[in-house]
Amino acid sequence: xTETTAITEELLRVEGVTKRYGAxxxxxxxxxxxxxxxxxxxxxxxxxxKSTLVKIMSGVVPMTQGAYFWEGTRYDGIDRQKTEELGVExxxxxxxxxPQMSITRNIFMGREITNPLGLMKMREMDxxxxxxxxxxxxIEGIKSAKQLVGSLSGGQAQAVAIARAVHFKRSLLILDEPxxxxxxxxTEALLAYLRQLKGEGVSSVLVTxxxxxxxxxxxxxxxxxxxxxxxxxxxxxxxxxxxxxxVVEGAVGVERFRAGTF
Amino acid sequence: xxxxxxxxxxxxxxxxxxxxVSTTSIATRSRTLSDSVPTTFGERVRDSIRYTRGRGxxxxxxxxxxxxxxxxxxxxxxxxxxxxxAPSNLSGVISQSIPVLALLGIAAGILMIAGEFDxxxxxxxxxxxxxxxxxxxxxxxxxGVAAALGSGIGIALVNxxxxxxxxxxxxxxxxxxxxxxxxxxFFVNGTAPAILSGAKDDVLTTLFVGDFGVFRxxxxxxxxxxxxxxxxxxxHKLGNHIFAVGGNAQAAxxxxxxxxxxxxxxxGIFGGLVAFAAILIAVRTNSMxxxxxxxxxxxxxxxxxxxGTSLLGGRxxxxxxxxxxxxxxxxxxxxxxxxxxxxxxxxxxxxxIVVAAIFNKLMEGKAS
Numbered sequence: 212x213t214e215t216t217a218i219t220e221e222l223l224r225v226e227g228v229t230k231r232y233g234a235x236x237x238x239x240x241x242x243x244x245x246x247x248x249x250x251x252x253x254x255x256x257x258x259x260x261k262s263t264l265v266k267i268m269s270g271v272v273p274m275t276q277g278a279y280f281w282e283g284t285r286y287d288g289i290d291r292q293k294t295e296e297l298g299v300e301x302x303x304x305x306x307x308x309x310p311q312m313s314i315t316r317n318i319f320m321g322r323e324i325t326n327p328l329g330l331m332k333m334r335e336m337d338x339x340x341x342x343x344x345x346x347x348x349x350i351e352g353i354k355s356a357k358q359l360v361g362s363l364s365g366g367q368a369q370a371v372a373i374a375r376a377v378h379f380k381r382s383l384l385i386l387d388e389p390x391x392x393x394x395x396x397x398t399e400a401l402l403a404y405l406r407q408l409k410g411e412g413v414s415s416v417l418v419t420x421x422x423x424x425x426x427x428x429x430x431x432x433x434x435x436x437x438x439x440x441x442x443x444x445x446x447x448x449x450x451x452x453x454x455x456x457x458v459v460e461g462a463v464g465v466e467r468f469r470a471g472t473f
Numbered sequence: 474x475x476x477x478x479x480x481x482x483x484x485x486x487x488x489x490x491x492x493x494v495s496t497t498s499i500a501t502r503s504r505t506l507s508d509s510v511p512t513t514f515g516e517r518v519r520d521s522i523r524y525t526r527g528r529g530x531x532x533x534x535x536x537x538x539x540x541x542x543x544x545x546x547x548x549x550x551x552x553x554x555x556x557x558x559a560p561s562n563l564s565g566v567i568s569q570s571i572p573v574l575a576l577l578g579i580a581a582g583i584l585m586i587a588g589e590f591d592x593x594x595x596x597x598x599x600x601x602x603x604x605x606x607x608x609x610x611x612x613x614x615x616x617g618v619a620a621a622l623g624s625g626i627g628i629a630l631v632n633x634x635x636x637x638x639x640x641x642x643x644x645x646x647x648x649x650x651x652x653x654x655x656x657x658x659f660f661v662n663g664t665a666p667a668i669l670s671g672a673k674d675d676v677l678t679t680l681f682v683g684d685f686g687v688f689r690x691x692x693x694x695x696x697x698x699x700x701x702x703x704x705x706x707x708x709h710k711l712g713n714h715i716f717a718v719g720g721n722a723q724a725a726x727x728x729x730x731x732x733x734x735x736x737x738x739x740x741g742i743f744g745g746l747v748a749f750a751a752i753l754i755a756v757r758t759n760s761m762x763x764x765x766x767x768x769x770x771x772x773x774x775x776x777x778x779x780x781g782t783s784l785l786g787g788r789x790x791x792x793x794x795x796x797x798x799x800x801x802x803x804x805x806x807x808x809x810x811x812x813x814x815x816x817x818x819x820x821x822x823x824x825x826i827v828v829a830a831i832f833n834k835l836m837e838g839k840a841s
Contacts, residue, residue: 271726295729303727309720311787312713313524320717321728323710330708345505354509354841357524362841 220247221283222414223268223299223383228277230263230438237263239438241277245383245416248409252425253418254458255435261418264435265387268416269301270294298382300375302389307372310361314353315340317360318375343378344371366397373404377413384408384415390424402428422458426451436461527840529781530793533829537800544807555810560687566806568689569757573750575695575798577769578776579702580746582794585777586706587739588719588786589643591632593651594747594773599766600654601625602751603662606761609672617672618752625748626741628654633740637733651770658763666762669755681756691753695795698746703791705742715739720787775822776801779829781836788837801825 223245230238238260245251255261266272270291279289281297301307308317315336323331324339340356353367360368369389376384386405390398405415405428419425425432432449434442434457441462442454456464511520525531548557556562577594584591591597604624609617632650636643683690706712717725718735725732755761780797782789804825808818 269727291726291729301727303723307724307727309717309724309787311720311783312716316713316716317724320713320725321730323713325710329710330704331710331713333708341506341510345507353506355520355524356506357520359840 221245222247222249222281224280224283225268226278226280228264228267229275230260230267230272231275237438238267238274241435241438241440243433243440243443245414247382247414248412249414249431250405250409250429251414251416252429252432253416253435254420254422254425254432254454256420256458258437259435259458260438261435262387265301265303265385265416265418268294269299269385271301298380299385300379300381300383301385301387302369302372302376303387308360308368311359313357313359314344314363314371315356317371318343318378322379339378343374364394364397366393366401369393369397369401370404373401373408377408377411382413384413385418386415387418388420389417390419390421398424420458422451422454426454434458441465523841527836527838528790529783529788529833530790530796532836533779533781533793533800533833534796536829536832537796537803540800540803540807544803555807557807557810562806562810564684564687564689566802568692570806571799571802572691572695573753574769574772574776574802575795576698576746576750576753577773578780578794578798579698579791580743580750581773582777582780582782582789582791583702583706583715583746584739584743585774585782585784586719586786586789587715587736588722589633589636589736589739590647590774591629591740591743592644592647592770593628593632593654594743595767595770596651596654596658597625597628597744597747598751598754598769599761599763600628600658600661601748602755602761602766603658603667603763605748605752605755606667606669606672607662609669609677614672614674614677621752622745622748625746625751626744629740629744629747630737633737636740637736651767655764655767662763664763666760669759673756673759677756681753691757694749694753698749699791699795706791711735711738716787718786772801775826778833779826781833783837797829800829 221244224243226242228238228241229236241260241264253261253264263272267274270289270293273288273290279286286293286297309320312320315333318340319331319336324336325331337356344353344356351367353363360371363371373384373386389401393401402424405417408415409430417425417429426446429446431445432442432454433440434454436457439462442449442457442465444453453465453468456468458464460467511517522531544555544557547555548559552558577598581591581594601621601624605614605617605621607617608620628650632643632647635641635646635650639646679690681690681694706715714725714730714735715738717728717730718732722732725735751761754766776798777789777794778784778797779800780789780793780795782794782797801822805818805822808821813821
């Protein structure tokens with residue numbers, strides 16, 4: 212036990228997670244751990260169960276069977292309210308922000324700074340947003356905190372979503388296909404930023420089907436195939452080639468790769 | 474000021490997020506956002522105009538002003554042929570017909586921002602007015618007001634529950650319930666109009682339709698509701714949640730806002746405003762004929778849309794909704810004063826609604 216789990220400190224652990232929709236089993240007995248200050252890649256082809264797993268980790272969808280541990284404590288009946296309290300933030304592809312609202316209103320959405328009557332302190336919120344955009348994550352091309360998110364590019368919007376998570380001191384950031392809508396330079400910056408977050412005590416899970424992006428930035432890789440976890444390896448124990456074999460051909464691919472016949 | 478930018482990016486892709494790390498591939502920016510925060514009064518004004526554009530109220534407000542100025546000029550030039558500025562006309566339009574439609578426009582608009590519709594607005598209006606009249610006549614108008622608010626909010630919340638729980642589109646759910654409440658109006662009241670007579674004392678009259686010469690009480694109520702509505706929708710955190718849920722329910726949910734609860738809140742506010750408008754109408758006309766208020770449904774939605782409220786949710790403003798209602802009513806009034814035949818009025822109002830909606834759609838693209 213102790214010799215393999217060199218993970219620093221346990222943040223999130225799921226055990227035996229199974230998810231069924233009717234007779235259809237989407238996740239089958241999946242267990243893994245996310246350590247503190249760790250960047251974990253969650254990989255797999257379309258339909259591997261990545262999205263469902265993300266929804267279960269963030270409490271949006273309940274699991275059929277399995278257990279959810281946060282810092283070693285078991286939580287039953289986990290929902291979004293609870294994961295919000297624990298400090299999980301998920302940035303879903305294309306849907307983390309409200310395009311019709313300003314950057315400030317998006318950053319403080321659901322966590323507004325208000326007076327006792329519930330009226331928002333707009334100036335203070337604008338000021339803090341300006342500060343966040345200047346310090347936490349500098350984003351080129353943004354002119355004002357009052358700008359509508361809908362007028363931002365994909366990369367800028369992702370950055371705003373990440374800045375929000377960092378500002379509210381989330382401990383686990385789950386990014387669902389964050390690079391799929393980004394230009395090359397924005398992607399590079401995003402990946403560099405994930406490593407930076409690690410230094411600030413934020414763990415992240417990067418869900419992607421771009422193996423090169425994942426390999427570049429993640430400390431550990433979890434590969435899913437048809438609802439099962441088929442690989443869970445540290446960066447130094449694997450290679451882009453092995454990950455490719457796992458994603459493309461599943462467990463068979465890993466065996467073949469290790470036997471040298473892939 | 475543009476000379477301080479280094480080579481303005483031509484494509485969106487060129488705006489790049491840069492992490493403050495020492496990676497050579499990433500350019501670190503020297504100019505910060507705090508530098509561009511407006512400091513002088515002039516800058517602040519320019520800044521706020523810039524970030525009001527395309528949000529619904531500004532552009533249609535300018536059009537409204539242009540129409541209004543045109544009418545005032547016409548009224549001054551030809552006071553006999555176009556008696557727009559006659560006190561009785563001004564009082565009728567500004568104090569009576571605009572406020573009721575504006576309150577209904579705000580009701581429909583808030584719900585539309587939350588991403589829902591209520592096509593039973595007119596039916597709810599009629600039913601709540603009948604409840605107000607009947608209860609007032611039985612046990613006094615104080616109870617009548619309370620009962621009307623209860624009925625308006627209750628009917629709207631039932632619609633809200635149907636939509637939130639069953640997830641059927643509000644369009645069809647409220648269309649059906651609209652028929653139901655028109656039928657219910659006839660069921661509780663019969664085909665003859667409900668008459669408000671004995672319960673109408675001076676206090677009730679002054680409170681809801683008081684005539685102060687230049688203005689009437691309805692206008693005061695619109696101002697009060699407008700300010701409260703603005704504070705709620707644009708400055709209160711719950712108003713922010715309404716925009717969030719209507720704009721992108723997924724994003725709101727991901728941040729642990731409960732979209733169902735927010736939509737129910739919007740339905741509740743809608744119902745309260747509809748009931749209030751019902752009281753204003755009933756006290757003014759002293760009667761309510763079952764089934765006679767159905768036209769208000771689409772007029773209210775039209776007022777909201779003309780005022781820049783998006784049919785898809787997430788966008789709109791209280792000021793815009795009031796301006797939308799005012800524009801429709803003023804143009805209607807202008808046509809009546811110009812002695813246009815009745816069908817012309819419908820024709821023009823119809824055109825205005827479509828043109829204003831197209832105009833707002835174009836302006837939406839200019840938002841930054």
